[in-house]
Amino acid sequence: MVKKNLGPCSVVNCSYKDVSFRIITEFAYQKCKEGNMLEVYPYLEVGNQLCHPHYCKIVESNRNKRKLKSKEQDCSRKKIREEESIEKGNFNK
Numbered sequence: 001m002v003k004k005n006l007g008p009c010s011v012v013n014c015s016y017k018d019v020s021f022r023i024i025t026e027f028a029y030q031k032c033k034e035g036n037m038l039e040v041y042p043y044l045e046v047g048n049q050l051c052h053p054h055y056c057k058i059v060e061s062n063r064n065k066r067k068l069k070s071k072e073q074d075c076s077r078k079k080i081r082e083e084e085s086i087e088k089g090n091f092n093k
Contacts, residue, residue: 005020005021005022005023005049006021007021007049007051008049009021009049009050009051009054010024010043010044010048010049010050011041011050011051011054011058012043014051014054016051016052016053016054019051019052019053020051020052021049021050021051021052022049022050022051022052022055022059023047023048023049024044024045024046024047024048024049024050024059025046026046028055028059029044029045029046031059031060032044032058032059034062035061035062037058037059037061040058041058044058
């Protein structure tokens with residue numbers, strides 16, 4: 001039988017109610033270390049439970065940053081290509 005994650009959230013003063021919970025695994029703990037989230041939440045350990053909103057905020061904190069960084073790189077590449085085409089005399093839109 002699978003153990004249900006029913007809480008409580010390990011974050012101090014968590015105010016979320018009626019949400020799902022996630023357990024901090026070894027892999028999730030490593031992601032917290034890499035993201036420097038353990039500096040903010042030093043009391044978190046493997047096996048603790050977090051509510052879903054806090055899990056997303058703490059464990060998956062850098063998920064969108066990678067996407068933004070790649071979008072910025074794509075924009076800068078397009079800008080460079082446009083500048084090169086203008087220098088060569090190609091004015092295609």
